[in-house]
Amino acid sequence: xxxFAPDPAFAAGSVFVADWDLCHVRLxxxxxxxWLILIPRVDDATxxxxxxxxxxxxxxxxxxxxxxxxxxxxxALGQVVEKLNVAAIGxxxxxxxxxxxxxxxxxxxxxxxxxxRGPSAPYAARLRTALESLGSN
Amino acid sequence: xxxFAPDPAFAAGSVFVADWDLCHVRLxxxxxxxWLILIPRVDDATxxxxxxxxxxxxxxxxxxxxxxxxxxxxxALGQVVEKLNVAAIGxxxxxxxxxxxxxxxxxxxxxxxxxxRGPSAPYAARLRTALESLGSN
Numbered sequence: 028x029x030x031f032a033p034d035p036a037f038a039a040g041s042v043f044v045a046d047w048d049l050c051h052v053r054l055x056x057x058x059x060x061x062w063l064i065l066i067p068r069v070d071d072a073t074x075x076x077x078x079x080x081x082x083x084x085x086x087x088x089x090x091x092x093x094x095x096x097x098x099x100x101x102x103a104l105g106q107v108v109e110k111l112n113v114a115a116i117g118x119x120x121x122x123x124x125x126x127x128x129x130x131x132x133x134x135x136x137x138x139x140x141x142x143x144r145g146p147s148a149p150y151a152a153r154l155r156t157a158l159e160s161l162g163s164n
Numbered sequence: 165x166x167x168f169a170p171d172p173a174f175a176a177g178s179v180f181v182a183d184w185d186l187c188h189v190r191l192x193x194x195x196x197x198x199w200l201i202l203i204p205r206v207d208d209a210t211x212x213x214x215x216x217x218x219x220x221x222x223x224x225x226x227x228x229x230x231x232x233x234x235x236x237x238x239x240a241l242g243q244v245v246e247k248l249n250v251a252a253i254g255x256x257x258x259x260x261x262x263x264x265x266x267x268x269x270x271x272x273x274x275x276x277x278x279x280x281r282g283p284s285a286p287y288a289a290r291l292r293t294a295l296e297s298l299g300s301n
Contacts, residue, residue: 074248076228087224091213110258111211114251118267118275121247130255138255140279 031068034122040147042154044161049085050125052093054100054157057147059136061100061108061129061157063093072123075115086125093127096161101129103160104153116142168205171259177284179291181298186222187262189230191237191294194284196273198237198245198266198294200230209260212252223262230264233298238266240297241290253279 033051041053041064049069055062067086072078078086094111101108108129115125128141136144150157170188178190178201186206192199204223209215215223231248238245245266252262265278273281287294 074231075224075250076231080225083224083228084221087212087220088217091220094211094213110255112251112253112255113212114249114253114277116249116251116277118247118249118277138280140251140253140255140277142277143275 031070033066034120036120037064037066037124042158044158047089047092049082050089052089054154054161055126055128055147056149056154058104058150058153058157059148060134060141061097061104061106062141063097063127065089065093065125065127067123069123073117073121074123077123090125090127093125097127097129100157100160101131104157106131106134112140114140114142168207170203171257173257174201174203174261179295181295184226184229186219187226189226191291191298192263192265192284193286193291195241195287195290195294196285197271197278198234198241198243199278200234200264202226202230202262202264204260206260210254210258211260214260227262227264230262234264234266237294237297238268241294243268243271249277251277251279 037053041055044052044054049067050065051068053064069078090113098108110130112128112130174190178192181189181191186204187202188205190201206215227250235245247267249265249267
């Protein structure tokens with residue numbers, strides 16, 4: 028098996044933010060919602076039970092950490108998060124990944140989930156601001 | 165605050181299965197997908213970070229356990245699960261709950277997520293079979 032690398036499909040809609048203890052962390056390039064993607068750096072994982080018990084505990088901790096970062100990013104962008112949406116779906120891109128999305132009642136899709144609901148709104152010039160807000164966390 | 169009780173909204177579309185260590189467990193009454201809902205029995209929790217660190221670890225373990233049960237239920241019903249979809253959304257019913265849904269490429273909605281995508285197909289007479297399949301797990 029190849030060593031871990033994020034599925035190339037992630038590059039099309041998101042940018043690398045950081046490597047945390049377990050996960051490769053990406054910002055979804057969609058200014059409609061503050062939205063991080065956590066990809067555990069574990070080869071060939073597609074389901075939560077492909078992770079060791081220790082890695083599952085780490086993943087839960089990093090999901091909570093990502094929720095904090097999403098709230099901070101939302102505040103920095105004037106999109107104060109009212110609810111976090113967390114999901115591991117993987118029907119399109121099978122590599123195990125967890126979405127952590129900040130939602131607001133006025134976000135345009137509420138209360139529907141965000142997945143598969145385009146078109147996305149790339150950050151463009153605001154991407155630098157968003158990444159700086161995520162900073163060294 | 166009142167002691168824990170599942171939000172009455174859950175009664176409309178799901179049936180009680182079991183109380184696990186942390187979660188009140190329900191079967192979504194939708195024969196399109198084997199689908200369990202985990203509701204941590206923690207008063208006033210709406211986000212993962214409303215749980216203690218210990219309860220988060222328990223929740224992750226029960227999510228994996230629910231995935232096993234969903235696979236078993238799918239097999240019992242002739243709906244062999246190809247991918248698990250796991251999500252904590254809560255935009256409609258705020259009480260913290262986690263969906264664990266078994267998906268198949270021929271399930272009629274693949275690869276879209278299931279949330280907000282009705283109409284559901286109640287089990288009716290098959291509900292007893294589904295519950296029995298979940299049995300004493």
